[in-house]
Amino acid sequence: MKIDLSGKTALVTGASRGIGESIARALGAAGAHVFCAARSADRVREIAEEIGNATGVELDISSSDVREKVKALLEQKPIDILVNNAGITEDDLFIRMKPEAWTNVIRTNLDSAFHITQEVVKKMIRARWGRVVNISSVVGLMGNPGQANYAASKAALIGFTKSLALEIGSRNVTVNAVAPGFIQTAMTDALGEEARQKLEERIALKRLGTPEDIANAVVFLSSEQASYITGTVLNVSGGLYT
Numbered sequence: 573m574k575i576d577l578s579g580k581t582a583l584v585t586g587a588s589r590g591i592g593e594s595i596a597r598a599l600g601a602a603g604a605h606v607f608c609a610a611r612s613a614d615r616v617r618e619i620a621e622e623i624g625n626a627t628g629v630e631l632d633i634s635s636s637d638v639r640e641k642v643k644a645l646l647e648q649k650p651i652d653i654l655v656n657n658a659g660i661t662e663d664d665l666f667i668r669m670k671p672e673a674w675t676n677v678i679r680t681n682l683d684s685a686f687h688i689t690q691e692v693v694k695k696m697i698r699a700r701w702g703r704v705v706n707i708s709s710v711v712g713l714m715g716n717p718g719q720a721n722y723a724a725s726k727a728a729l730i731g732f733t734k735s736l737a738l739e740i741g742s743r744n745v746t747v748n749a750v751a752p753g754f755i756q757t758a759m760t761d762a763l764g765e766e767a768r769q770k771l772e773e774r775i776a777l778k779r780l781g782t783p784e785d786i787a788n789a790v791v792f793l794s795s796e797q798a799s800y801i802t803g804t805v806l807n808v809s810g811g812l813y814t
């Protein structure tokens with residue numbers, strides 16, 4: 573199965589590192605023009621240059637002018653594929669969690685998806701073609717101690733995904749979520765060998781995921797081949813959660 577996204581334009585938030593960078597590179601390799609967005613403007617410009625058919629965009633998804641910035645992008649090119657990937661954690665035990673930690677995580681992980689998606693899908697609906705992929709987490713399905721704010725934001729993204737899928741399916745716009753498990757990133761690299769082995773024991777496939785494992789799922793959900801899939805949550809966790 574060859575996935576060809578040539579002629580399509582994608583916006584990937586949080587494309588400056590980790591999973592988002594990998595998604596941007598994979599969509600670019602499949603032929604899409606990619607808007608690589610993040611706060612680290614220099615880094616997304618570098619990545620875009622390496623991809624070739626791409627543009628680096630400075631975008632803070634938690635800022636009050638996020639809609640204006642997205643509107644400006646849409647004036648350059650209509651966006652066919654939206655990947656709401658950027659996300660943060662501010663972990664603490666619930667009893668100690670500061671209101672700011674709750675608000676920051678909900679604003680960045682959830683409110684941003686509302687603002688950005690609302691602007692982008694208007695044009696998808698008019699074009700009668702679109703793909704929205706929201707990056708959730710298995711933590712949104714199973715919970716995790718110390719992550720009440722993060723788990724709430726990721727579970728909410730799933731409800732958002734399913735509701736929007738039902739609203740705009742008739743316009744040939746699909747809306748899906750990907751729920752990664754433990755993915756090899758700078759954060760997991762910093763774990764000691766023992767902690768890493770303990771994590772791997774909990775995973776059926778006995779390894780952490782790679783950013784590419786997630787990017788492959790996103791490219792598939794963005795493709796023509798996934799045109800009959802909407803409102804679903806694709807769990808990419810190596811069997812950490814089934």
Ligand code: NAP
Binds near residue numbers: 588609612680753
């Ligand atoms: P990461 O390495 O920490 O990267 C986060 C990305 O989001 C960066 O590109 C960062 O760019 C961007 N970002 C953060 N706040 C932003 C803001 N206000 N505006 C714009 N961009 C912002 O994270 P990751 O591990 O790749 O995770 C990516 C997504 O997958 C997240 O939604 C995360 O919750 C989800 N996820 C990750 C794992 C995992 O094991 N890693 C598991 C499940 C789900 P700048 O700092 O340059 O803005």
